[in-house]
Amino acid sequence: MHHSRRKFIQKTSLSTLAIGAFSIGPKLAWGKNIAPSDQVNIALIGCNGHGFSILKHHLNIPGVNCVAICDVDQNVLDRRTKEILDQYSQHPAQYTDFRKLLENKTIDAVIIGTPDHWHCLQMVYACQAGKDVYVEKPLSNSIGESKIMVDAANYYNRVVQVGQQQRSGYTFIEPIRLIKEGKIGKIRKVNIWSNFNYGTGAIPAEDSAIPKGVDYDFWLGPAAERPFNKNRFHGSWRHFWDYGGGLMSDWGVHLLDIGIWAMAAPKAPNKVITQASNSSTDIRHRETFDSMSVLYPHDEFTIQWDMLGGIQQGPYGKAYGLAFIGEKGTIVADRRxxxxxxxxxxxxxxxxxxxxxxxxxxxxxxxxxxxxxxCVKSRKTPICPPEIGRIAALYAHIPNISGRIGESVLEWDDQLQKFKNNKMADELILPRYRSPWELPKIPK
Ligand SMILES: NC(=O)c1ccc[n+]([C@@H]2O[C@H](COP(=O)([O-])OP(=O)(O)OC[C@H]3O[C@@H](n4cnc5c(N)ncnc54)[C@H](O)[C@@H]3O)[C@@H](O)[C@H]2O)c1
Structure with a gap:
């Protein structure tokens, strides 16, 4: 925990309870005899979906308190505030502007559960404000933002965990251990697949009025201004390039990350060969691809990604998974x-x-x-720091760029942070932020 938090607790623990601005529920925190210096005060930014589920995992840890929550949709904010009160007897302060939340000196760490186009700005601002960060995957919505985020975590010396939780999953950790001890011999290929119904997007809907209680301009933030459409909002925003990368970045970063980890290939891919298309006949609303096959060649093995939005079946009877094909055998893994x-x-x-x-x-x-x-307490590096998130994000963003510009082979120079001889691809390394938002600059 950062020093100001410790000092603050020592000086003002009782008065803070008295003014009721915080969530430190006597039953859940103080009542368990956890020293104030061992408590961690967290806040959630982006409360509708996965962010809230991650907050609940935090609140199941003794001594973790929810001090504040932030959302640009007041309806979500009110619903989640009530749930936190009902389920955890905690009463977090509400914010609609994350920059104001970050001024709250009692917060040690923030969870970022917003759509991908917000991750970079919110994570960097949080680091600048001295907070540790649990940021959802993919690390960001572009190659360039991911690099800025790695630099920010290093420069501001913050503990940052990327929400690629499969790194903490036994059904992936144990196969990797078996591979390393030679159980299936030399690996020749890693096949990774991900077929999900939702990957084709939502049923088309007309643009409509902005729902009451929603600050839509703040939801769009750095993304281009446009009329409200419910398909580009809660949950289904991931099928539109301004905010997400479709199934490729949604599941791709999770599963490719395990392939990269197992093969001890923690570097950016040099060369990516992509076939991206829309092969589903379902009429759905999206910009991202529903079908992608991608090869990541390495000298002695190949990683292959296959995805089909709108399909729920897959190899070995699994909608998604990894098959590590070794000379002595194949290991097939999923989350269960x-x-x-x-x-x-x-x-x-x-x-x-x-x-x-x-x-x-x-x-x-x-x-x-x-x-x-x-790690927030010990200041050690968590299992999924930003650099791991950045590499996984590259594995997803490069094929998406390939598909968008119609170039099946792209070569990436990670040192120079640009593509080899491809100006069109270079154009998509970074998004153009809408004013007044600006790409953060991290001092060298
Ligand atoms: N690790 C996993 O397994 C996993 C699973 C699902 C989603 N995710 C990730 O979680 C993130 C959120 O996805 P979701 O499906 O929960 O999205 P969602 O649309 O359900 O929720 C996002 C929330 O963020 C809010 N928001 C948007 N802009 C904001 C801003 N400027 N300030 C504060 N709040 C803002 C929205 O109003 C909404 O309540 C994404 O990055 C997604 O990739 C991870």
Whole structure:
């Protein structure tokens, strides 16, 4: 926890309870005999969907208090305030402007659960305000913003956890351990797939009036001004380039991250070969692709990504997953299970490795959140720092750029932070922020 928080608690713990501005519920925090210096005060920015679920995981940890929540939709803000009060006996202060929230000196850490186009600004501002950050994946909505965010976390020396919670999931950690100890021999290929119905987008809807209680201009923020459309709002914004990257960045960063991790390939991809199209006949509202096949060639193995929005079936009976194909066997993993499928040794007439089946996957969000809170206290680096989020984001943003400009092969120079000989692709490295918002500049 940062020093000002510790000092603040020592000096004013009772008076803060008296004025009732904070959430420190006697039952949940002080009553558990947790020293004020061991408590962590958090705030949530973006409360409708996943951010709120991550907040709940935080509040299940003794000594974590919800001090404030922020949203540009007053309806969401009121609904979530009531739920926090009912379920956790805490009464967070409400904010509609995250910059005001960040001025609140009692906050140690913020969770960023806003659409992807907001992550960069809010994370950098939070770092500048001295807060630690749990930022949802993908790290950002562009290659260039991701780099700025890595620089910000380093420069301001903040603890930042990216919400790629599969890094804390047993059904991925254990297969990676098995791979490293040679269980399936040399890996020749990693097949990764993700087929989800929602990947085609929502049923088309006309533009309409802005719902009461919504500050839509603040929802758009740095993105281009446009009339309100419910499909470009809560939940389904992810199918429009200004705010998200479709299924490719939604599930891509999660699953590709595990492939990158297992193969000890934690660098930006040099070359990406992409086939992106819209093959579904469903009439849906989106800009992003519903079908993508992507190859990430490395010298001794290839990572392959396949996705089909509008489809729920997939290899090994799984809508999504990873298959690590080794010389002795294949490991197939998803969030609930992993299995080892041995290769057959024709000379010895026996399997080349043992088969194995683990089907009791556990929740991983709570482990990921606990890791973050432990690191906030210890100042150690969490399991998914911004650089890991940046690499995973690159694996998703490069194929999307490929599809958007119609160039199937793109080569990326991570040192120079630009594409090799492709000005059109370079144009999409960074978004153009709408005034008055400006891309943050991090001192060198
Ligand atoms: N880790 C995971 O498994 C996982 C799962 C789902 C979503 N996510 C990520 O969580 C994030 C949120 O996704 P979602 O589906 O919950 O979106 P959502 O649309 O349901 O919720 C986003 C909320 O942010 C609010 N918001 C928008 N602009 C804001 C601003 N300037 N200030 C404050 N609040 C603002 C919106 O009003 C809304 O309440 C995305 O980055 C998404 O990729 C991660």
């Amino acid at each position: 299970s992993f299995e080892v499928y041995p290769e057959w040794d024709n000379d010895k007439k026996e399997p080349k490795t043992e088969s194995l089946s683990y089907l009791e996957g556990k929740e991983s969000h709570n482990v990921h959140v606990e890791d973050f809170i432990n």
